[in-house]
Amino acid sequence: MAWLRIMRESAARRELAVLKDQLLAGLGAYSPALQAAIDQHAAAVRDILGLTAGSAGPVELAAYARGVQDSAAERGWRIDGAGDDWVMVRLLATVSLSSSERRSGLHDLPRL
Template sequence: MRPGFYAEGPLARLSREFGLLGPLGDTMEPWMTAELDQHAAAVRDSIAADSGPITRISLSRYLDGFMDGCRERGWHSSCDGYDWETLRVLAVCRLAKEHGFVR
């Protein structure tokens, strides 16, 4: 197993669940690529401002805080389409995959 890979962590679970909602591979529609790039940049900036580099722990903490905020606002992932929250979670999942934290 690769160092830093945690098969049962929140990033892995969410990546499995949200991977069903949108493509996280190499064949994405151009609009989806642009949206996820913007969301990923915002996540990287937020983590860098709070704690420095992206690590499994810093990305997991970001995800926990983001999901807490979503729940407080009453958001749930069963809506149709790609709302702002879904795109942000997909971007977090893509970052986790790019950094080797999930498969």
């Protein structure tokens, strides 16, 4: 069933890439403070997924991002809303982890 795992990972990578594009389009001004917040959130997401799933691959990261978005949407949050609120930073951290999975750095987000 390796093909199923490959298909799930491919779909998760596409989902995270689309999310990254949406987040970057809605991002306001970039600052070093924002990058620091993204790094801190990335560490928290890694810890959360490491404790619950044992690893943070693209499938787990996509599921986590969906959960964050669903919870935030229930409170009225939209992806094209405010710039660097908690949800936006958390999602940026999650997509940064998905990008860094194939490389080893967390700084895959373009500097704006």
